[in-house]
Amino acid sequence: MAIKNSFLQFFLLTSILTSYVESIDFNYPAVFNFGDSNSDTGDLVASGLEGISDPYGQTYFKKPSGRYSDGRLIIDFLMDDMDLPFLNAYLESIGAPIFRRGCNFATAGSTILPATATSVSPFSFGVQVAQFLRFKDRVQDISKTTGRKYDKYIPAQDSFEKALYMFDIGQNDLAGAFYSKSFDQILASIPYILQEFEAGMMNIAKFGTDQSKLDVLGCVSAHNQAAQLFNLQLHALSKKVQGQYPDTNVTYVDIYSIKINLLSNYSRYGFEQPIMACCGYGGAPLNYDSRVPCGQTKVINGNNVTAKGCSDSTEYINWDGIHYTEAANQYVASQILTGKYSDPPFSDKMPFLLKLKF
Numbered sequence: 189m190a191i192k193n194s195f196l197q198f199f200l201l202t203s204i205l206t207s208y209v210e211s212i213d214f215n216y217p218a219v220f221n222f223g224d225s226n227s228d229t230g231d232l233v234a235s236g237l238e239g240i241s242d243p244y245g246q247t248y249f250k251k252p253s254g255r256y257s258d259g260r261l262i263i264d265f266l267m268d269d270m271d272l273p274f275l276n277a278y279l280e281s282i283g284a285p286i287f288r289r290g291c292n293f294a295t296a297g298s299t300i301l302p303a304t305a306t307s308v309s310p311f312s313f314g315v316q317v318a319q320f321l322r323f324k325d326r327v328q329d330i331s332k333t334t335g336r337k338y339d340k341y342i343p344a345q346d347s348f349e350k351a352l353y354m355f356d357i358g359q360n361d362l363a364g365a366f367y368s369k370s371f372d373q374i375l376a377s378i379p380y381i382l383q384e385f386e387a388g389m390m391n392i393a394k395f396g397t398d399q400s401k402l403d404v405l406g407c408v409s410a411h412n413q414a415a416q417l418f419n420l421q422l423h424a425l426s427k428k429v430q431g432q433y434p435d436t437n438v439t440y441v442d443i444y445s446i447k448i449n450l451l452s453n454y455s456r457y458g459f460e461q462p463i464m465a466c467c468g469y470g471g472a473p474l475n476y477d478s479r480v481p482c483g484q485t486k487v488i489n490g491n492n493v494t495a496k497g498c499s500d501s502t503e504y505i506n507w508d509g510i511h512y513t514e515a516a517n518q519y520v521a522s523q524i525l526t527g528k529y530s531d532p533p534f535s536d537k538m539p540f541l542l543k544l545k546f
């Protein structure tokens with residue numbers, strides 16, 4: 189019975205996605221993404237700072253793919269819907285990395301605010317933007333000096349102006365702060381976090397010229413109340429950037445609402461477990477123990493215990509206690525594509541500014 193429900197859900201989602209692909213004609217030559225683990229397609233792992241092991245990737249890639257899920261991420265589904273290949277991580281140097289259709293600077297653990305000595309990732313938002321600007325300079329330099337020799341591997345010169353820029357970051361700024369700061373302190377820090385975000389976005393928007401087509405998709409997340417306040421201010425920021433760069437289309441997508449709806453009404457969307465982790469240790473209600481991360485074996489009370497993956501991750505929203513399952517990511521992507529959660533309303537010319545809540 190459970191399995192049947194899951195398949196039904198998958199089928200319905202597939203038909204929703206298909207109908208939108210038919211009605212919305214995305215036509216971006218390239219996509220550049222900035223963010224954290226929500227959209228990291230292998231950057232942190234490529235950096236050598238962290239490894240991920242089985243059962244990550246068990247559902248789709250059949251091996252760990254550098255993604256913090258059992259399968260594809262929201263960004264993978266969106267790329268697919270735009271008929272573009274999965275984004276290569278900026279730091280992935282092996283396997284003739286192909287950046288023709290864009291590049292992914294997102295790195296798990298990244299914050300908007302500059303990294304500190306205890307940060308998981310040194311690649312905070314400002315660093316990712318700097319990486320992008322260097323990437324762009326290198327592409328222009330290589331095109332100029334080597335002609336078309338590297339066409340297969342690097343974006344076309346004019347694709348920077350026509351590309352879709354996505355931002356999916358902020359969760360770690362808020363979630364991390366909950367360990368060390370009071371609620372009021374966290375709320376008070378939001379304007380500073382957004383100032384840093386604004387500086388980075390403006391930095392990217394700056395190179396856009398009259399005929400530029402800069403599109404912005406940004407994502408942020410955190411504990412509910414702080415996230416809502418953050419998102420309110422992010423919404424205002426999207427209007428501000430839009431006002432300052434009229435040649436740019438900035439759209440804000442309310443992923444918070446998509447996820448709250450998914451968690452509240454999970455059974456309607458074919459899920460059976462709204463909060464329990466598929467891959468974890470400890471059993472119900474959360475199956476999460478921070479001492480035993482997904483895929484690892486640790487000694488607890490003198491016994492070896494392993495956090496293993498569940499047998500059917502399509503029943504679960506939560507993959508490893510922190511990140512979403514592929515099934516949940518697919519649901520969120522399908523809801524983004526309905527355009528119902530966007531301001532201004534979604535159209536084929538309209539990219540989006542994403543905000544995430546976890």
Ligand SMILES: *[C@@H]1O[C@H](CO)[C@@H](O)[C@H](O)[C@H]1NC(C)=O
Nearest residue numbers: 400401402435436437535537
């Ligand atoms: C922005 O959106 C408007 C309205 O959909 C469209 O006409 C215009 O071409 C878009 N501009 C860019 C730069 O994408």
Ligand SMILES: *[C@@H]1O[C@H](CO)[C@@H](O)[C@H](O)[C@H]1NC(C)=O
Nearest residue numbers: 445447448449450451452453
């Ligand atoms: C759950 O679904 C009901 C019925 O569609 C809807 O009214 C409600 O807003 C949903 N919950 C959330 C949190 O979105």
Ligand SMILES: *[C@@H]1O[C@H](CO)[C@@H](O)[C@H](O)[C@H]1NC(C)=O
Nearest residue numbers: 485486487488490491492493
């Ligand atoms: C846990 O497993 C390791 C590796 O198999 C083994 O060396 C160790 O003795 C085990 N420890 C306990 C407490 O069972």
